[in-house]
Amino acid sequence: MDVRETKRAIKYLPWEHSIMLTGAHGLGKSAMWWQAALELSIETGIPFELIDIRLSEREPGDVIGYPYRVDSMPAVRRVFKNGVLVEENVVAKNVMAHSLPIWFPTDPDWHGFLLMDEIDRATREVQQSSMELSLDHTLNRVPLPKHCRVGSCCNGAPDIYTTLIPCPAFISRYAMIPFKPLVSEWHTNFDAIVGHRAIKLYITKFPGDLDVPEGILAPYTAYTNRRSWVKLSEALLSFEAAGQDLLDFKGDTTNDQPAESFLTKLAAS
Numbered sequence: 001m002d003v004r005e006t007k008r009a010i011k012y013l014p015w016e017h018s019i020m021l022t023g024a025h026g027l028g029k030s031a032m033w034w035q036a037a038l039e040l041s042i043e044t045g046i047p048f049e050l051i052d053i054r055l056s057e058r059e060p061g062d063v064i065g066y067p068y069r070v071d072s073m074p075a076v077r078r079v080f081k082n083g084v085l086v087e088e089n090v091v092a093k094n095v096m097a098h099s100l101p102i103w104f105p106t107d108p109d110w111h112g113f114l115l116m117d118e119i120d121r122a123t124r125e126v127q128q129s130s131m132e133l134s135l136d137h138t139l140n141r142v143p144l145p146k147h148c149r150v151g152s153c154c155n156g157a158p159d160i161y162t163t164l165i166p167c168p169a170f171i172s173r174y175a176m177i178p179f180k181p182l183v184s185e186w187h188t189n190f191d192a193i194v195g196h197r198a199i200k201l202y203i204t205k206f207p208g209d210l211d212v213p214e215g216i217l218a219p220y221t222a223y224t225n226r227r228s229w230v231k232l233s234e235a236l237l238s239f240e241a242a243g244q245d246l247l248d249f250k251g252d253t254t255n256d257q258p259a260e261s262f263l264t265k266l267a268a269s
Contacts (some may be wrong), residue, residue: 001177003032003185009177010036010113010149018134018150020119020174024212025161026225028189029153029179033115040111049112051103055130055152056121063129065098065140073097076141098140110145120154120163127166134173160217183207186226196233196240203229209264222268232267 001009010019010032021029030052037048055063075092078085105112116130134152137144144150152174155161183203190200203210212225222228239245 001179003028003181003189006032006177006179006181007036007039009175010151011040013149013175015147015149016137018152018174019177020152020154020171021177021179022154022156023179024157024225025155026212026227027179027181028226030115030117032179033113033151033153037113044111046111049105049110051105051112051114053103053114053116054118055116055126056118058122058126060125060129062101063126063133065100067096067098070095070097100139100142104139104142105145105148106142108145111147113149113151114144116150116152118154119152120156120161120165122164124164127164127170131170131173181226183210186210190230190233193230195230196236198236199229199233206264209267224264224267228267 006021013019021032023029033050033052037050040046041048053063072091072093073095075090075095077088077090079088080086100106103114105114114133116133119127119130122130133139133144134150137148137150155163156165157163158165186203187200190203209224210226210229212223217223
């Protein structure tokens, strides 16, 4: 899906549907969640938060919470009575509970996205610790707020990336969206962030250099991508603000390459 359709899915699918974006690095997958939260805050007038958790940096206890013993605590039993599911409030005694992670939203009126990013770079144990959140929208029987979307991003392609591909049962918990943004959408977003004119002109002339090339990527080789072009634009603007010009080749007798080749190497660095 392109940017427009991806953001529509993130914003308007049923809240209990978890969404996973897949695609090469530097495409702007994580940015789609931030942009969707921003747009929903404008459309609804309700504050939208994005909780961004990098699962590649976590251990299972960071997700499910660490256990502790309590003498007694309120609990809810879900019981079928005469064919009807009812909830009963009980008091559990001498039991083990789990502390909620600091990021877990507990306000029932909270609106936002719980983004478990880099899920295919997490260990198998961490992936599995997130399964209750992605399907049941609960954590240790504590429900997420009604208007909480669980999401994730991943690169896939273990022959290219250092990833641990989740099994089909795990994947089935998500609506899978292959993210394929258009070049025209990049131009629109680039204008919005006041990018450097040289980058805009270069991508207009060489649109094929915007994204990571398809196919097998060579190890220890840097490639241009949308993220790197934005960073290069920021670098050019920073140099210009200091009275310098990275695109000025005068007096450089060792550099006889054309400006476009130089820009490509800079963006990939």
